Amino acid sequence: MLTKQRQDLLLELLEERGSITVSEVKDMLDASESTIRRDITALDEEGKLVKVFGGAVAARQKVSAHEYTVAQKSGLNLEEKKRIARSAALLIEPEDFIYLDAGTTTAYMLDYIEETNVTFVTNAVAHAQRLAMRGLKVMLDMVFNHTSTFHEWFQKALAGDKEYQDYYIFREGSGEEPPTNWQSKFGGPSWEYVPSLGKWYLHLFDVTQADLNWKNPRVREELKGVIRFWKEKGVKGFRFDVVNLISKPEHFENDFQGDGRRFYSDGPHIHEYLKELVRDTGIGEMMTVGEMSSTHLKDCIRYSNPQEQELSMCFQFHHLKVDYKNGEKWSLTEPDRMELKRLFEEWQTGMQRGH
Numbered sequence: 001m002l003t004k005q006r007q008d009l010l011l012e013l014l015e016e017r018g019s020i021t022v023s024e025v026k027d028m029l030d031a032s033e034s035t036i037r038r039d040i041t042a043l044d045e046e047g048k049l050v051k052v053f054g055g056a057v058a059a060r061q062k063v064s065a066h067e068y069t070v071a072q073k074s075g076l077n078l079e080e081k082k083r084i085a086r087s088a089a090l091l092i093e094p095e096d097f098i099y100l101d102a103g104t105t106t107a108y109m110l111d112y113i114e115e116t117n118v119t120f121v122t123n124a125v126a127h128a129q130r131l132a133m134r135g136l137k138v139m140l141d142m143v144f145n146h147t148s149t150f151h152e153w154f155q156k157a158l159a160g161d162k163e164y165q166d167y168y169i170f171r172e173g174s175g176e177e178p179p180t181n182w183q184s185k186f187g188g189p190s191w192e193y194v195p196s197l198g199k200w201y202l203h204l205f206d207v208t209q210a211d212l213n214w215k216n217p218r219v220r221e222e223l224k225g226v227i228r229f230w231k232e233k234g235v236k237g238f239r240f241d242v243v244n245l246i247s248k249p250e251h252f253e254n255d256f257q258g259d260g261r262r263f264y265s266d267g268p269h270i271h272e273y274l275k276e277l278v279r280d281t282g283i284g285e286m287m288t289v290g291e292m293s294s295t296h297l298k299d300c301i302r303y304s305n306p307q308e309q310e311l312s313m314c315f316q317f318h319h320l321k322v323d324y325k326n327g328e329k330w331s332l333t334e335p336d337r338m339e340l341k342r343l344f345e346e347w348q349t350g351m352q353r354g355h
Helices: 004-017 023-027 033-045 065-072 078-087 117-133 152-158 218-232 270-281 296-301 337-354
Strands: 019-021 054-056 139-142 145-149 191-194 197-204 210-211 237-240 286-292 312-314 328-331
Touching: 054 145, 054 328, 145 152, 197 210, 270 296, 296 337
Parallel strands: 139 237, 237 286, 286 312
Antiparallel strands: 019 054, 145 210, 191 197
16 A cells, blocks of 8 residues: 555645656656555545546546635636636546546547536646746647537537537438538548437547537637637647638538548638638737648648738648558558658648748
8 A cells, every 4th residue: 555645645746737647656656556556546436536547647626615716716707617618628527537538539628617627727727827937838729620519519409409500510411321421530421410300410530529610600709719718818829620621611512532531621711710710819929730631731831821820830640641551541551661751851841932
């Protein structure tokens, strides 16, 4: 068993850092991994820790009346909590865990922050302020292409609220066939049928990640609110997850040449949407990074052109495909090193020439 002193040290570390790896605990406490895991389980049963996820441990957030009072004094009123809860890029599960296995697909979206979870936001803001005092700047990841299907908006859509159905991309299919033959980035169809509505919703990624309808001005305004919220709290930069996929085509059609990506990657209104987002949130002078999926060099040059007022920089994944067997994502072969070299040269020199 870990001594009481070591247990207290472990809890203190978790309170300060949020999560630490088992190997870090092992090094700091000079104890075997089996002992650590056994004692972590014991502490978890006391409500002090969550279980070990993928070799890491994290503090469970339990909010006392005192902590809630402190949180209320932090400037986070209920509407702010609800607003960030609807669209921020993290997930707090009903069990009040603040750490999830990186492999959990639903870990992308924060669906709600109820009163019992308020310390998450309080701690995040306080931590950002502590880092700022040390000269460090915080950048947050904004997942604006989709939300979790557990999200309040999507749940309202499922309940038949037409206003919130327009927050997403619902379409009728052809009999039992989905609207298009597009494939999800994670494999399988990119549409999921909802029997109660008689419609399909688009999910370019996991089935629990429903794509947002950026053609709807209300959606765009909601997402701008998320940016403003964190900007006001002192965040100095933003990374935008698969942001070049937010603009979908005017008409949805089958792709008989590929998996559908040619219709929605770097879509028809992408530059218009980015300019609007940056302009209306006032982040033009901040550091912004765009994660680009299946993008094109000409678009990335434009995304990162200072005169366009869209993004500071962007990155893409073409070089990660050099070990795809026959171009198939889920089949691996020996990496093509010459192709890797060619891609790096093409993109690095191409971006340089473009600027």
